[in-house]
Amino acid sequence: MSKPKRIFLGMLVLLVLLVGLAEGARIALTPAMPEEWRGLHKGMTRDQILNAELGVHYDMLDTKGFDLFVRETTMLGRTCRWQLYVTYDRTGSINAEGRFIHPGNGMLSGELKRIL
Structure with missing residues (x-):
């Protein structure tokens, strides 16, 4: 060679x-996913989700089709956030996916993780 x-x-x-x-x-x-998110279950209603203290709530149901919850944390001394996307189907069942976002370096951000 x-x-x-x-x-x-x-x-x-x-x-x-x-x-x-x-x-x-x-x-x-x-950082670990917020513990409160692990308590979500399929039978929850939207009102139960909104009252569950999941983080700062952004109501995007009418415009984007999901509720967004944001919880701030730190990684390597920088402010980062976990985002929880909650969608609802016609039967009333919920689906939830979480994602870690590191704003300073996209390579440190994670992919969507299915929670429900």
């Missing part, structure tokens, strides 16, 4: 290792 190929492969392996370490650090440093 020629020297340029070995250098390229070495740099590629180093890049893969760095990306893996960064992803592991992101997962390890992400």
Whole structure:
């Protein structure tokens, strides 16, 4: 194998290792999801959801089709937030997804996690 190929492969392996370490650090440093969100269950009504102290409520049901709840936290000394999206179907059942948002670095933000 020629020297340029070995250098390229070495740099590629180093890049893969760095990306893996960064992803592991992101997962390890992400603050825990708010405990109150774990208490949600399928049979809850919208009124019960709104009274559950889930965070700051943004009523987007009429415009976007969901209720948004935001809970602030910190990560690495910066203010971050967890967002909870609650949707309701025609049978009255709810679906909830949470997401961690780090405003300073999008790579530290998480993907949507299904809660219900």
